[in-house]
Amino acid sequence: MPFQPELERSLAHELAGHANAWPFVEARALEKHLGGKLPEKGYVLFETGYGPSGLPHIGTFGEVARTTMVRRAFELLTGMPTRLFAYSDDMDGLRKVPDNIPNKDIIRPHLGKPLTQIPDPFGTHESFGHHNNARLRAFLDSFGFEYEFKSATQEYKAGHLDKTLLKVLQHYDKVMEIMLPTLGEERRATYSPFLPVCPETNEVLQVPVVELKPNEGTIVYKREDGKLVETLVTGGLCKLQWKADWGGRWDALDVDYEMSGKDLIDSVKLATRICRTLGGKPPLNLTYELFLDEKGQKISKSKGNGLSMEDWLRYATPESLSLFMYQKPKTAKKLFFDVIPKTVDEYLAHLASFGDQEEKDQINNPVWHIHGGKPPMPEAHGLGFNILLNLASVCGSDDKAVLWQYISRYRADATPENSPILDQLVGYAINYYTDFVKPNKNYRVPTDQERAALVDLAAKLGTKAADTSAEDIQTEVYEIGKTHGFDNLRDWFKACYEVLLGQEQGPRMGSFIALYGVSETVALIEKALAGEDLSA
Incomplete structure (x- = not known):
């Protein structure tokens, strides 16, 4: 990808043009956004942003993964060359000491400085920003993402944003008109889109600008001690405030596509206006919804709720x-x-x-979309996570070898060596069982109706050969439920789960019995009916 032969290119465009998967919907919207033409810079630019005051997390993965999905769909649709920038805002001043780092005391004296000017509390890199950037790159590399890393510190200091910074200076009043109505009264009094970097302390200053000198490319700002200081806005001596920085970056890099969370809708609107004010074309944006925890509340890194x-x-x-x-x-x-x-x-x-x-x-x-158009061959073993989870549950074992004894009997052609995906799943299922299922097991005594049905099930299974198919077993279980008067067969299956497995939900019984073993299931039913402790 992209396709080179003209016939393949035409076929790919036709297929992608009618695909209803959301990355293709986004790709077609981006093609329209570009007027169907390759930008003058020679490629289509996708971007994701990262705040390196903390470590990369599940939201970081989600944004890069989704952006990559749109990128691949766009390549198939258009054949245009693309690039993806993972942009780190590492020139931001650190405002508070993170909770999840060691050696907090070495950070406190440096609050207010850019992250790339703060000592690394982990002691592995030249700065805290460099450490977190390295973690970001290692994180993205571990998942095989194709991207180009960009550091805000390097971009500012190398002059790549100078042209845009000068445009902000020239359109200063218009940028202020956009931003001031969004600020509180106290913040309006000192707000400026420029944040000078103090030459004496290296702190990123939030100070009022008292004079503009567009012809010289400088501003004059007032420090807290009352001293007036003149500085160039270029060369890394100033950076832009967050929303101006976002809009300015879109202008400077000519970003074509960027997605962001629902909590940044207002920021996107402001950055879009600022980008247009500077003469740039804002990127196409997708707003994605935020994740919720088990209570339906928004996941927060600071709260630690949800899943990491x-x-x-x-x-x-x-x-x-x-x-x-x-x-x-x-x-x-x-x-x-x-x-x-x-x-x-x-x-x-x-x-x-x-x-x-x-x-x-x-x-x-x-x-x-997950595999960039080239998914691996599946392993034809027919075993999923849930059935392995229940096998681990009924075996009560955290030993992969124990589970593989059952699997090998069920599928003689499957081994850990030739079925690596299945072997991985066995390990994952054991971990999940150990942490979530085992502590919450709750076996119950069957009702009279359930007892009679289970007695019948054990008797019918006792007549079955060891290699009876999962489908035939499932049919037998189903018929027993109907014979014993379960108006809703879900109640019958739920009874099997609660009495035999100690849980409210479970696998397809036919598949489970075929995997666990017909005679083993009969023995399990007999133990349950005898009142023996199945959790042992």
């Missing part, structure tokens, strides 16, 4: 997380532990169906 990147990757693959990010970006979604099993199995289902789909359907399949 490390949490997800303990229980599931990065690809499953990409699927979660792919799904309905404009809809608020609960991001908590209980979404993981379902998301993993959905990813496996999409991957399994990809090879049998026509091209027009493949590009609407989420795995096309």
Whole structure:
């Protein structure tokens, strides 16, 4: 990608032109935004921003993953060359000491300075900003993202923003007209789009500007001690305030596409006006919804509610997380532990169906977007996360080898060596079972109706061969539920889960019994009916 032969290029454009997957909807909107023409700079620029006062997190992953999905869709649609900048705002002044760092005392004397001027509390890099930037790059690299890293400090000091800074100076009054109505009375009194860097302390100053000298490219500002200081706005001696900085960056870099969260809607509007005031063309923007915790409240890094990147990757693959990010970006979604099993199995289902789909359907399949058009071959074992989770549950084991004994009997052709995805899932399922299922197991005694049905189930299973198919077993379980008068068969299956597995939800019983074993399931039912402790 992009396609080179003209026939392939035409076919790709036709397919992408009718695809209804949201990245293609965005790609077509971007093509229209560009007037169908390649920008003069010779490429289409996608951008994501990062505030390096903290470490990269699950929101960082989501923004880069989603932007990459749109980028790949756009490449297929148009064949135009693209670039993705991961831009770090590392010239911002640090306003408070983060809670999650060591050696806080070495940070406090440097508050107010750019992050790249503050000592690294981890002791590994030349500054706190450099440390966090390195973490960002390692983070993005670990997921295989294709991007170019940009440091605000380097961009300002190298003069890449000088032209835009001079335009802000020339249009100073217009920028102020945009910003002042959005500020409180006290902030309006001292606000300026320019933040000078004090030559004596290296602090990023929020001070009033008392004189503008556009012809000289300078401003005169008033320090807290009353002294007037004249400084160039270029060469890294000043930086722009946040919203002016965002709009100025769009102008300076000629950004074509950037997405941002719902909480930044007003900032996008202001940055858009500022960019236009400077003579630039604002990028196409997608506003995505924010994540919610299990109580429906917005996830906050400071509160620590919700799910972290490390949490997800303990229980599931990065690809499953990409699927979660792919799904309905404009809809608020609960991001908590209980979404993981379902998301993993959905990813496996999409991957399994990809090879049998026509091209027009493949590009609407989420795995096309997750893997940049080249998803891996699925492993034809038919085992998902939920069924492995319940196997771990009924075995009560945190040993992968124990689970593999059952898997190998169910699928003699599957081994940890030739089924690495399945082997990963086994480990993830054990972790999830140990942390979430095992502590909450709650077995109950069956009702008379349920007892009779379970007795019947054990008897019927006792007549089945060990290699009876999951479908035949499922049919038998289903028929027993109807025979014993369960008006709603969900109640029958729920009884199986609660009595045999100690949980309210569970797997497709036919598949589970085929994997766990017919005779083993009969023994499990008999123990439950005898009142034995199944949690042991």
